[in-house]
Amino acid sequence: MTLAALTDYFDLNKLMGMLPNHSEHGKEIDHMLNFCHWFMLLLFVGWGTFFLVCVFRFRKSRNPKADYHGVRSHLSTHLEVGVVIIEAVILLGFALPLWGKRVNEIPDNEKDGALKVRAIGFQFGWHFHYAGPDGKFGRQNIRFITATNPLGIDPTDSDGGDDVLTGGVGGTLHLANHQATVVRVSSLDVIHGFALHEMRIQQDAIPGTEAPQWFRPVSNGEWQIICAQLCGAGHSNMAAKYVVEDKKDFDAWYKDSLAITQASLKKQKVEIEKQIEAEKAELAKKAAVHGSGHGEKKAH
Ligand SMILES: [Cu+2]
Known part of the structure; x- marks a missing residue:
């Protein structure tokens, strides 16, 4: 039995109550977490035992006088070097490559047929803005914000012609199984956290920036979106x-x-358009009044 198979058999993640994974890349994350959990357990037991041994061995009754040389064996140094090496392997061999894949290889709408959606947090809910088949989000402007258009999507922009806006308080994000999904996370007010635990993704929603996250669901189901930052009352x-x-x-x-x-x-x-027409008419009226007044003056 290999070490990997053995650690999979003794799934510490499950024992610790981690929610089941339903995304393609989640297996790699779970595998690494399981390894880390076992390693931490080993360190906890190891250092705990070492501490108790020291307390017992160097007790006052056995050592009435302080020993100015201290420990002569190099065992603890070797152990510490060993721990540093294992931690370096976890970080450089597993964590960084996995992270690199998540942030460098974000799938594309055209090439990979990825679903593109923005998740915009607010106190207290999420707006979801789908780019649609063209993969382009409609232009936004603060002056188009209304109760039904909370993200201010420009109604005159053709890129927004296939966009869907949904969500709101207690809203639902719809996703397609087996489709690469890119969620661009941001916020309208304070810092929120967008966490889909079953998809093994989590990203802070920071006002003024848009951070992409991607994953591929592998099961149908319905789960909860968790706000992973304490964001208010x-x-x-x-x-x-x-x-x-x-x-x-x-x-x-x-x-x-x-x-x-x-x-x-x-x-x-x-x-x-109606408003623009009304403003134009108003301007024309003003111009006419001003124009005739000017004319009268000229006549005098
Ligand atoms: Cu929040």
């Missing part, structure tokens, strides 16, 4: 769901949601 109620479903169910959901989002954006666009 309503933090514990910042509950949201995410659903992983078959691609055809996801597509059907997307079609329905697209109609809702686009109808709302279209309504906003019509209102904006």
Whole structure:
């Protein structure tokens, strides 16, 4: 039996109550965590035993006079060097390559058919903005923000024509099984944390920046989105769901949601156009009044 098989058999992650993994890359993370947990257990027992041995061996009754040479054996030095080497292997051999893969190889919409969605935290919930089949998020501007358009998506921008906006307080993030998924995480107010434990991803939501995270779900299911930063009085109620479903169910959901989002954006666009027309008429009226006044003056 290899060491890997042995550690998989004695799954400390499970014993410690870690939620089951449902993402493609999660296995590698779990494997590393399990190894770390075993190593920490070994260190805990090892150093604990060492401490107790020292307390017993160097007790006052046995050593009434201090020994100015101290320990002559090099055992503890060798042990410490051994621990440093194992930790270096964990960090350089496992953790950094795994991290590199997560941050350097972010899949693309066109090349890899990745689903692109933004998760924007607020006190207290998440907005989800899907880029749609074109992989481009609609332009945003603060002046387009309304109750139904909380992210200020520009209703006149064609890139936003296939976008879906959903979420809100207690909202649900829909994902397609087996599709590479890129979630760009940000925040409208304070720092939140976007954590999908079953997908083994977590990212701080920091206002003013957008941090991409990616994963590939491998099971259908419904789980909780956890806010992983204490973000205010309503933090514990910042509950949201995410659903992983078959691609055809996801597509059907997307079609329905697209109609809702686009109808709302279209309504906003019509209102904006009306407003522009009204402003133009107002300006024309002012110009006419000013123009005639000027003319009268000239006549005098
Ligand atoms: Cu939060």
